[in-house]
Amino acid sequence: MATERFDAIIVGGGPAGSAAAYTMAKAGLNVVLIERGEFPGAKNIFGGVLYRKQLEDIIPEFWKEAPLERRVVEQRMWLMGKDSVVTMGHRNEAFKEPANAWTGLRVKFDQWFASKAEQAGSLNIYETVVTDLLREGDRVVGVRTDREEGDLYANVVVVADGVNSLLGKQLGVHHEWQPDQVSLAVKEVIAMPKEKIMDRFNLEGDEGVTTEFIGQLGGMAGLGFMYTNQETISFGVGVMVSDLKRTKIRPYDLIENVKQHPMIRKMLQGGESKEYAAHLIPEGGFHAIPPLSGNGWVICGDAAQLVNFVHREGTNLAMTSGKYAADAIIEAHAKGDFSKDGLAGYDRRVRESFIHKDLKKYQGLHGLLNDIDPKLFDRLPAALNDAAYQMLLIDGLSKAEKQKAAIRGLREAAGGTANLVKLGIKGWRAING
């Protein structure tokens, strides 16, 4: 029993681990997935949006069985002033068929995804913590768990143990995060009667709306979100840990303050907070991505810092990287070569894929966010709100004067014309460079 050797051990039952386990099990490999939580998803949170494309590549027509909440037909962006908001958004019936994205709850989704892997033949074990990697020379040959007789051997270990990757640290590819490399997402799931949600967000059937907002986050660089589920609303904010440290605002107080904003309060009132969770999100960007494979191991998902922090795509990248890792291991299995060279197919796939291209495209952005004064996250949306207010207020001033005042306001918020222009250029470069 103890001497049983697996083709692969997957550490972590999140989307990266489940995608890897599912793909390999389907190809007939003997795999075991080890999850520390009581069940998959017990320790996970995500904002709550799941895109069709990447999961469809792994499980065709998954939406017919996966526990999803609502089809996203409208995306809103709110630029917040102190007691005001400038809204932008797009709603389109075309997002319904085929659906572009769904809102979802990780607790349900992860359980389902892991059960798919199990049905495909993966051996899933829970409440078991992997404490160490087992090595022979420069090769990883298995894992040590916190259970009795807890050593397990395999040709490859797939490290998908999340943002604080303990094993990544042991491999030396993952260092303690610096406060400016991670953001903290705090999230509440707020229960509300279905009818109320549908009326408030103007929804029909399983339609859903995502709202993201900038500004009024206590002077921090970050983003807020509000997603409609069936009978709950996922609400939260993500801010840089370095900003929390600087402002000494506690995450819980931050989310409570944000909820008091009149625009948000009115959307959430009457709801009952059901869950509160906080999770680190790696935001180090392209430059923080470690080597993705070595002798007898690969690393996927959050553990590998594969998050496109401009878009909310942690879950997507996690699943896709898990699948790529699995594809590479299946190849290595056929060749019988589990060395760094044998597993190089994984690195190649990631680098050829959208993951790498997207992360590379936005590589300057992380630096930009760090460079610019976080107060701008409040000041610029606020100036925009002032401008909108002035333009719409009928008080006898001419439109020309109002326009001038609006531009002046924005310029001042940015700290002068030179800064505004510089910011524009930097931003453009960061995204298009």
Added chain:
Amino acid sequence: MHIVVCVKQVPDSREIRIDPNTNTLVRQGVPAIVNYYDLHGLEEALRFKDEMGAEVTVVSMGPPSADKALKQCISMGADRAVLVSDRAFAGADTLATSYVVGITVQKVAEEFGPVDVVFCGKQTLDGDTGQVGPGVACRLDYEQLTYVEKVVELSDKDKSITVHRHLEDGIEVVKTKLPVVVTVLTELNKPRRASLPGVINASRYKPIVWSTNDFSDIDRSKIGLKGSPTIVSKTWVPEPRKIDTKILEGDNATVVASELIEQLWSTELPTRLGW
């Protein structure tokens, strides 16, 4: 030596809520666990597996999803698990349940060898009656030992068991002959954490499932809702007791403390305590 352990999958009472409108338990979203009294029975059985090579069979009555509870028992070291599952069993009270568990133990004895000891938890977390264990003993016509907090000796040679029963007025030391039904308290032992090979073994294990059709001479009038004379006429949530609470304020801890002592002395409490 063949030991049977009866287990029940129950909603985790640490996470139970009561719907204020219907006064019933909200079971949705509440994780299911093995009734923890039963786990102590299993641990004791496994102790005798380790010590004297006893064979351990776990039985449970419940929906198909209860196989998760049985797999947990296998991961800890049980040799086999039987799930008795059928829609016809649904709605059973303790009378019907003990009938079904009784015929299940009988069938286990017929198929896998005579049973010497049946361990049950003292009670379940969701039902709290403590009736099923003794009910099973009566139907099987086995000896019964309830509220057992220690098994002193289990002898294969003279087919006897000696235990400590925890009673209200003390501890009773009892020796009796096998076969016996033992209902256990949590003081008995500390359930083990499954080893990794155990968990892997359990993950591959498929419990044996018996439905009504697998019992040749089952009396259908004694099972499920039909076999359950218990009627739940009303359930309610007890009113929370109202306690008069005062918050004392003062400039510093000393002031608050002396104020508190003064107020305590002015109540009837010191007299009642004979101070």
